[in-house]
Amino acid sequence: MDQIPEDWQRGVVIVAHPDDIEYGCAAAVARWTAQGKDVRYVLATSGEAGIDGIAPDECRLLREDEERRSAAVVGVSEVEFLGHPDGRLQADLALRASLAAAIRRHRPEFVATMNFRETWAPGHLNSADHRALGISVLDAVSDAANAWIFPELTEPPWAGVRWVAVNVMVGATHAVDVTETVALAVASLTEHRRYLEALSATDVAEQAANQIEMATAPKDGFPAQRAVAFELYSY
Numbered sequence: 001m002d003q004i005p006e007d008w009q010r011g012v013v014i015v016a017h018p019d020d021i022e023y024g025c026a027a028a029v030a031r032w033t034a035q036g037k038d039v040r041y042v043l044a045t046s047g048e049a050g051i052d053g054i055a056p057d058e059c060r061l062l063r064e065d066e067e068r069r070s071a072a073v074v075g076v077s078e079v080e081f082l083g084h085p086d087g088r089l090q091a092d093l094a095l096r097a098s099l100a101a102a103i104r105r106h107r108p109e110f111v112a113t114m115n116f117r118e119t120w121a122p123g124h125l126n127s128a129d130h131r132a133l134g135i136s137v138l139d140a141v142s143d144a145a146n147a148w149i150f151p152e153l154t155e156p157p158w159a160g161v162r163w164v165a166v167n168v169m170v171g172a173t174h175a176v177d178v179t180e181t182v183a184l185a186v187a188s189l190t191e192h193r194r195y196l197e198a199l200s201a202t203d204v205a206e207q208a209a210n211q212i213e214m215a216t217a218p219k220d221g222f223p224a225q226r227a228v229a230f231e232l233y234s235y
């Protein structure tokens with residue numbers, strides 16, 4: 001397993017929901033911002049359908065606030081919400097155009113996104129939004145560079161993306177050493193306090209520590225105590 005390329009300056013992490021980055025690759029983000037890189041977050045939805053008992057209009061604001069706090073913990077100050085409906089993402093032209101526009105606004109060299117496979121581990125179905133989002137990001141990187149596919153977009157084309165790294169548990173080709181940033185990743189996930197409280201009776205800090213333990217488990221063939229793994233696509 002190879003090291004993720006780090007000869008880039010601006011990166012964007014694109015996911016479906018508040019908490020997706022924190023459950024996944026936030027430890028890697030903390031490493032990259034500590035290197036002085038400019039990392040930004042783009043979220044397709046505001047996770048407004050994510051908490052049973054809290055109606056979407058109230059939930060949206062709460063979850064956007066939790067996401068901004070989580071981002072700040074790992075050195076990310078720019079967080080954009082695209083406003084697509086939580087739970088109803090579709091891998092269609094509208095989502096691709098919206099993602100292409102976001103890529104053009106942020107002009108990254110490096111994009112990270114989430115697993116879009118049918119399962120995230122054998123026997124565990126990946127959510128419909130995750131499946132739609134990840135594959136659309138891979139397509140939208142190409143769309144962002146092409147002036148003719150979505151001529152209605154006002155942002156000028158951006159052909160500067162060199163890699164898309166898809167955060168995966170199974171089938172990784174690359175990884176990054178996050179031994180130094182595990183604690184920051186736990187603190188970042190802990191900021192999703194109301195969400196985690198609703199999810200389980202287990203103490204929020206304990207839930208966060210357990211999740212990050214899984215997300216940063218050592219990877220076969222990669223010499224690091226703690227690592228985050230990706231499937232890397234080159235452009």
Ligand SMILES: [Zn+2]
Pocket residue numbers: 016017019020127130
């Ligand atoms: Zn999600």
